[in-house]
Amino acid sequence: MRLLKPYFKGYKLDLTIAVLTVTIMAISMLLQPTLLTNIVQAISDDNMDKVNQIGLKLLVIAGIGLIAGIINTIFAARASQGIASDVREAAYRKIQTFSFGNIEQYSVGNLVVRLTNDITQIQSILMMGLQPLLRMPILFVGGFILAVHSIPALWWIIVVMVILVGAVSAVVMGNMGKRFGMIQGLIDRVNAKAKENLQGVRVVKSFNQEDNEQKRFNEVSDELNGVNLQIGYLFSIIVPAFMFIGQGLMVVAIYFVGNMVGSEPKMLAQITGFTNYLMIIMQSIIIGGMMMTFAARGFVSMGRIQEIMNTEPDLQYKDVPEQDLSGAVEFDDVSFTYPGDDKPTLKHISFAVQPGEMIGIVGATGSGKSTMAQLIPRLFDPTEGTVKVGGVDLKDTNESSLRKTVSFVLQRATLFSGKISDNLRQGKADAEEADMKRAAQIAQAAEFVERYEDTYEHVVEERSSNFSGGQKQRLSIARGVIGDPKILILDDSTSALDAKSEKLVKEALDHDLQDTTTFIIAEKISSVINADRILVLEDGELVAEGAHKDLVETSPIYQEIYKTQKAQEA
Numbered sequence: 193m194r195l196l197k198p199y200f201k202g203y204k205l206d207l208t209i210a211v212l213t214v215t216i217m218a219i220s221m222l223l224q225p226t227l228l229t230n231i232v233q234a235i236s237d238d239n240m241d242k243v244n245q246i247g248l249k250l251l252v253i254a255g256i257g258l259i260a261g262i263i264n265t266i267f268a269a270r271a272s273q274g275i276a277s278d279v280r281e282a283a284y285r286k287i288q289t290f291s292f293g294n295i296e297q298y299s300v301g302n303l304v305v306r307l308t309n310d311i312t313q314i315q316s317i318l319m320m321g322l323q324p325l326l327r328m329p330i331l332f333v334g335g336f337i338l339a340v341h342s343i344p345a346l347w348w349i350i351v352v353m354v355i356l357v358g359a360v361s362a363v364v365m366g367n368m369g370k371r372f373g374m375i376q377g378l379i380d381r382v383n384a385k386a387k388e389n390l391q392g393v394r395v396v397k398s399f400n401q402e403d404n405e406q407k408r409f410n411e412v413s414d415e416l417n418g419v420n421l422q423i424g425y426l427f428s429i430i431v432p433a434f435m436f437i438g439q440g441l442m443v444v445a446i447y448f449v450g451n452m453v454g455s456e457p458k459m460l461a462q463i464t465g466f467t468n469y470l471m472i473i474m475q476s477i478i479i480g481g482m483m484m485t486f487a488a489r490g491f492v493s494m495g496r497i498q499e500i501m502n503t504e505p506d507l508q509y510k511d512v513p514e515q516d517l518s519g520a521v522e523f524d525d526v527s528f529t530y531p532g533d534d535k536p537t538l539k540h541i542s543f544a545v546q547p548g549e550m551i552g553i554v555g556a557t558g559s560g561k562s563t564m565a566q567l568i569p570r571l572f573d574p575t576e577g578t579v580k581v582g583g584v585d586l587k588d589t590n591e592s593s594l595r596k597t598v599s600f601v602l603q604r605a606t607l608f609s610g611k612i613s614d615n616l617r618q619g620k621a622d623a624e625e626a627d628m629k630r631a632a633q634i635a636q637a638a639e640f641v642e643r644y645e646d647t648y649e650h651v652v653e654e655r656s657s658n659f660s661g662g663q664k665q666r667l668s669i670a671r672g673v674i675g676d677p678k679i680l681i682l683d684d685s686t687s688a689l690d691a692k693s694e695k696l697v698k699e700a701l702d703h704d705l706q707d708t709t710t711f712i713i714a715e716k717i718s719s720v721i722n723a724d725r726i727l728v729l730e731d732g733e734l735v736a737e738g739a740h741k742d743l744v745e746t747s748p749i750y751q752e753i754y755k756t757q758k759a760q761e762a
């Protein structure tokens with residue numbers, strides 16, 4: 193509830209009306225058995241005027257209850273949906289502050305389930321809270337008092353019923369609550385499995401993996417089904433058990449009233465009210481109990497959202513004035529270990545780059561090239577040592593200064609659904625068509641974009657499925673260069689380009705972004721042969737650095753990579 197409290201403020205009126213109307217509903221329900229008793233009494237007294245009078249009262253009260261119910265549903269829905277939506281937006285806002293590491297710690301699928309399914313659970317619990325959950329205590333206490341009031345001698349029947357129903361509810365619902373907790377975890381897994389499979393559908397189909405994937409999906413889905421079934425079985429026990437208790441005790445009550453009627457004829461009418469109140473009490477315990485169990489699921493969800501809210505982004509920016517950082521980059525004895533890993537991925541790396549230099553980064557697969565590059569736009573902080581941009585330690589700059597300075601084109605091009613222009617404007621919010629044209633020309637994307645009738649307004653479908661791998665890479669490079677960054681990092685970003693296009697991109701970068709410090713991460717030495725300097729990584733260590741012509745003479749590791757690649761090309 194601590195999670196929701198701040199959001200109640202905006203819905204004070206809706207909440208007040210919902211609470212008020214639910215109270216009216218409960219009072220209307222509580223009045224009806226007493227009026228029924230009076231009607232039965234009036235019938236047995238043969239007083240038709242009174243019967244009509246009470247009948248009318250009964251109708252009016254039932255009508256008020258009905259109208260209150262309708263108003264309650266409207267306002268409860270407004271409040272619960274509004275609050276749930278605000279919580280979802282707040283959680284999403286919080287996730288936006290997360291670092292790469294934070295997101296990996298949760299996993300993307302898990303966060304999506306939290307923002308969708310868990311929020312729906314929270315909305316349900318709010319709706320329940322403003323309807324049955326709030327009504328039940330009023331009905332329980334009111335029913336108890338009125339039942340005892342109608343036949344005081346039978347107070348013990350009510351107490352026995354409360355104990356029996358309460359005990360059964362506690363046992364069954366306690367078991368259900370545990371299972372509701374398990375369900376959320378299993379939904380995470382079903383979601384993650386489906387997402388992985390659908391995103392990798394090309395691999396699944398080309399490797400004929402449909403059956404295997406189906407089997408793996410079925411395993412999780414069946415597990416979820418198993419827990420759902422267990423909950424169903426528990427439900428199936430509840431209804432007959434309560435019916436048995438309720439009806440059994442009603443028979444007992446009628447038996448005792450039958451014995452009393454001889455001395456007190458009024459009892460005959462009182463039994464109508466008494467049994468009705470007994471039913472109201474029983475219903476309030478059953479429905480209240482069930483709602484509490486559902487609420488348990490809602491509380492699990494609240495806990496999961498609260499966890500997001502409590503997560504401190506493991507990477508915080510300083511609140512310092514905007515800085516105009518230069519394109520200089522410096523690594524000073526930097527080591528880095530991924531969260532959860534026990535071995536460092538980068539070890540004691542030091543180098544300095546002057547503004548405008550073109551730096552190649554090479555090394556075997558898994559040697560740490562991308563990891564090292566990720567430290568420049570501060571996607572992670574080094575575990576040891578410092579990374580400086582423009583002479584400022586990244587821990588002493590603010591996010592917008594850094595984003596303006598460094599542009600990172602990722603190994604796997606990711607575009608967002610919308611238009612090409614929307615994607616390019618991620619690199620420069622106020623980009624005009626001329627800016628887009630220039631960026632697209634550098635990235636060798638203009639040629640294919642301008643073939644579309646709607647050019648830069650052309651649609652990008654979900655997961656950019658209407659573009660080829662090479663086209664995605666070109667657009668992603670265009671997005672990277674459009675803002676004229678002082679530092680541009682291309683992480684194997686031309687791997688899907690043919691040799692000619694790759695050469696043209698490099699030439700355009702050389703020509704148009706002369707003052708930009710460029711880092712080019714490449715598998716092939718031929719891609720960085722003209723760089724001012726090449727950094728050679730091996731197993732997380734910087735083992736050599738220099739121009740190509742020097743490295744081929746001085747660095748045995750570089751020589752070996754170069755020789756192997758030349759042999760492969762030959």
Ligand SMILES: Nc1ncnc2c1ncn2[C@@H]1O[C@H](COP(=O)(O)OP(=O)(O)OP(=O)(O)O)[C@@H](O)[C@H]1O
Pocket residue numbers: 296530533537555556557558559560561562563564603715
């Ligand atoms: N997010 C991550 N969490 C944990 N370990 C990671 C993560 N990303 C990379 N690694 C590990 O860090 C090491 C270096 O990976 P990195 O991607 O930096 O290498 P790379 O030289 O860029 O490789 P490639 O040329 O194949 O892209 C690898 O052993 C990899 O398994």
